[in-house]
Amino acid sequence: MAFLSAAAHADLYRVVRLIRRFEERAVELVRAGDIVGGIHPYTGQEAVAAGACAALRADDVITSTHRGHGHVLAKGADPKRVLAELAGRATGLNRGRGGSMHAADFRLGILGANAIVGANAPITAGAAWAAKRAGDGRVAVSFFGDGAVNQGVLLESLNLAALWRLPVLFVCENNGYATTLAVADAVAGTITGRGEAFGIPSATVDGMDPVAVLDAARTAVDRARSGGGPSLIECVTYRFDAHHTWEHRARVRYRPDDEVLKGRSRDPLDVQGSRLSDADRERVDAEVESVVDEAVAFALSSPHPDPEGALDDLYATGLRGRPGDGR
Amino acid sequence: MPWLSYRKALNRALGDELARDPAVFVLGEDVRVAVSNVTAGLLGRFGPERVVDTPLSEQAFTGFATGAALAGMRPVVEFQIPALLFLAFEQIVNQAHKFSLMTGGQTAVPVTYLVPGSGSRAGWAGQHSDHPYGLFAHAGVKTVVPATPEDAYGLVVSAIRDDDPVVVFAPAGALDVRADVDFATLAPVALGAGRVHRQGSDVTVVAIGHLVHDALAVADELAGEASVEVFDPRTVYPFDWDGLADSVRRTGRLVVVDDANRTCGVAAEVLATAAERFDLTAPPARVTRPDGAVVPFAPALDRAVQPDRDQLATAIRKVLQD
Numbered sequence: 001m002a003f004l005s006a007a008a009h010a011d012l013y014r015v016v017r018l019i020r021r022f023e024e025r026a027v028e029l030v031r032a033g034d035i036v037g038g039i040h041p042y043t044g045q046e047a048v049a050a051g052a053c054a055a056l057r058a059d060d061v062i063t064s065t066h067r068g069h070g071h072v073l074a075k076g077a078d079p080k081r082v083l084a085e086l087a088g089r090a091t092g093l094n095r096g097r098g099g100s101m102h103a104a105d106f107r108l109g110i111l112g113a114n115a116i117v118g119a120n121a122p123i124t125a126g127a128a129w130a131a132k133r134a135g136d137g138r139v140a141v142s143f144f145g146d147g148a149v150n151q152g153v154l155l156e157s158l159n160l161a162a163l164w165r166l167p168v169l170f171v172c173e174n175n176g177y178a179t180t181l182a183v184a185d186a187v188a189g190t191i192t193g194r195g196e197a198f199g200i201p202s203a204t205v206d207g208m209d210p211v212a213v214l215d216a217a218r219t220a221v222d223r224a225r226s227g228g229g230p231s232l233i234e235c236v237t238y239r240f241d242a243h244h245t246w247e248h249r250a251r252v253r254y255r256p257d258d259e260v261l262k263g264r265s266r267d268p269l270d271v272q273g274s275r276l277s278d279a280d281r282e283r284v285d286a287e288v289e290s291v292v293d294e295a296v297a298f299a300l301s302s303p304h305p306d307p308e309g310a311l312d313d314l315y316a317t318g319l320r321g322r323p324g325d326g327r
Numbered sequence: 328m329p330w331l332s333y334r335k336a337l338n339r340a341l342g343d344e345l346a347r348d349p350a351v352f353v354l355g356e357d358v359r360v361a362v363s364n365v366t367a368g369l370l371g372r373f374g375p376e377r378v379v380d381t382p383l384s385e386q387a388f389t390g391f392a393t394g395a396a397l398a399g400m401r402p403v404v405e406f407q408i409p410a411l412l413f414l415a416f417e418q419i420v421n422q423a424h425k426f427s428l429m430t431g432g433q434t435a436v437p438v439t440y441l442v443p444g445s446g447s448r449a450g451w452a453g454q455h456s457d458h459p460y461g462l463f464a465h466a467g468v469k470t471v472v473p474a475t476p477e478d479a480y481g482l483v484v485s486a487i488r489d490d491d492p493v494v495v496f497a498p499a500g501a502l503d504v505r506a507d508v509d510f511a512t513l514a515p516v517a518l519g520a521g522r523v524h525r526q527g528s529d530v531t532v533v534a535i536g537h538l539v540h541d542a543l544a545v546a547d548e549l550a551g552e553a554s555v556e557v558f559d560p561r562t563v564y565p566f567d568w569d570g571l572a573d574s575v576r577r578t579g580r581l582v583v584v585d586d587a588n589r590t591c592g593v594a595a596e597v598l599a600t601a602a603e604r605f606d607l608t609a610p611p612a613r614v615t616r617p618d619g620a621v622v623p624f625a626p627a628l629d630r631a632v633q634p635d636r637d638q639l640a641t642a643i644r645k646v647l648q649d
């Protein structure tokens with residue numbers, strides 16, 4: 001493993017901690033009815049977003065998934081505005097139009113979370129192609145789950161990326177399940193085998209350790225920036241919470257209790273936290289707490305968007321269609 | 328009489344057809360655990376060969392259903408969210424739908440596509456809130472949008488027994504509807520047969536899916552000023568034009584409420600046919616989603632792009648004045 005300074009370890013820990021506390025507070029807001037529609041909590045998987053984004057430059061781009069808050073925060077989005085988006089407020093990243101599954105911040109290279117599994121992969125490849133053409137050295141990262149590896153469009157995107165040697169990093173978060181379907185019941189062959197079949201260097205790493213993810217991501221990003229084409233990293237991780245917060249109310253059983261216990265026993269917070277002195281850890285925890293408090297206060301005190309503008313920005317050109325009542 | 332919920336009606340229809348016909352099987356995402364609730368209990372009753380969990384490979388498992396149908400099975404494909412139909416559109420419209428004609432009638436493709444929770448589900452935003460029945464009607468795929476538990480039961484049964492592909496849209500807004508029904512009276516409902524839920528003499532309101540319940544509420548609200556007939560086509564393709572013609576012959580006025588984008592929607596088709604065939608005493612009206620609507624996330628914005636009761640009442644009043 002690469003040597004990291006104490007400050008770099010603290011930075012990684014800060015991101016893991018920020019995502020954890022953000023998600024826990026967001027779940028509370030779902031329960032309180034302040035976030036409508038629920039969320040797909042990222043809890044347990046923080047090391048993946050933290051490690052992968054730590055390998056990126058500010059102008060690199062990412063695309064994300066339905067479980068996207070972690071990626072968006074790790075890429076630097078303002079927690080206040082992410083939470084305001086989840087709460088559907090006018091001050092949110094997407095002005096309340098996107099919600100949990102579509103958070104985007106183009107100034108930070110966050111091309112958007114996506115609600116359709118696998119749909120972000122070709123988008124990432126296209127962005128990487130544009131970066132390559134521009135010769136600006138930018139790299140594009142596609143985050144996706146184990147469920148996405150059975151989508152044709154993802155496999156087609158691996159082919160395009162390899163064929164055209166695009167600066168893409170495919171980061172698969174293998175958390176063992178696509179909703180209720182276990183990887184063993186869904187994936188023939190292996191996830192890295194899918195990359196290898198297209199000649200893409202592919203590695204499996206410990207997705208509970210941000211440093212392990214960072215190491216692998218650095219190698220891949222260096223390769224991409226120097227014209228070596230795409231890489232795939234399978235991060236083995238575990239989702240600590242529900243697939244989606246509706247599970248908190250519904251009785252769906254698909255993960256054995258002992259598996260959940262074991263899965264939760266290795267916590268990225270502790271993996272990374274143990275690399276900090278107690279004093280540093282406490283300091284970071286306190287900082288994160290105030291950031292998250294501020295985010296909640298900001299989100300809940302922000303105005304709701306005006307329904308009159310429900311279809312603002314439907315077209316980039318300002319085109320307005322007819323309203324639903326024909327008036 | 329016992330209460331039957333819409334979800335339970337779908338579940339019962341699937342269970343009854345699985346029990347009746349060994350060629351029937353269900354496939355889709357998370358159908359064993361029954362995340363949508365529609366397949367609850369079926370794994371235990373019928374086993375894993377007839378209740379099949381698929382990987383997230385919508386194109387493939389939809390086409391797989393076509394293949395199984397060509398080989399004698401009657402698959403029911405469940406789609407967790409309406410947007411998955413966009414991924415599977417090629418397999419339904421360009422494959423399953425075209426086999427019969429293209430093979431010179433050598434084969435049928437008896438597949439049912441079931442979408443429990445179509446339309447807005449409040450807070451699921453742009454990519455999970457479409458209600459794309461109009462696309463399938465346009466393509467000529469048999470398409471049903473049941474409004475009530477009895478009709479949900481009866482139309483799913485008919486869809487499964489039908490020899491052609493049929494898409495069943497269960498609107499998110501109807502899933503929680505319950506009805507007091509005698510289970511012994513549950514029966515197949517013929518595809519292409521509309522239903523008059525409420526008789527009236529001044530105006531016919533054509534309402535689709537969950538909007539039938541809104542139309543009935545508006546009709547009650549306006550009872551003092553107008554006699555409103557509520558016509559539920561139940562099947563949007565093939566449409567019960569004769570049933571609607573009968574209704575409009577009595578009322579002479581027509582309003583359509585359709586939770587879908589305005590341009591080329593089912594409401595547009597109803598108004599076009601009315602212009603061709605019906606003798607209307609006043610210009611008709613429709614209440615729809617706006618043109619090209621993408622459902623925004625924030626709840627008030629989400630509601631703002633769906634047809635609502637006030638808009639319907641206004642449209643009815645206007646048509647009655649003209």
Ligand SMILES: Cc1ncc(C[n+]2csc(CCOP(=O)(O)OP(=O)(O)O)c2C)c(N)n1
Pocket residue numbers: 040066067115116117118144145146147148175177178179243356383385407408411414
């Ligand atoms: C193409 C597509 N199919 C199905 C769904 C419904 N759905 C949303 S998330 C999900 C599971 C995704 O699993 P995975 O890719 O492993 O990501 P995870 O939820 O585990 O983070 C499903 C089936 C969807 N959004 N898009």
Ligand SMILES: [Mg+2]
Pocket residue numbers: 145146147173174175176177178179
């Ligand atoms: Mg997964």
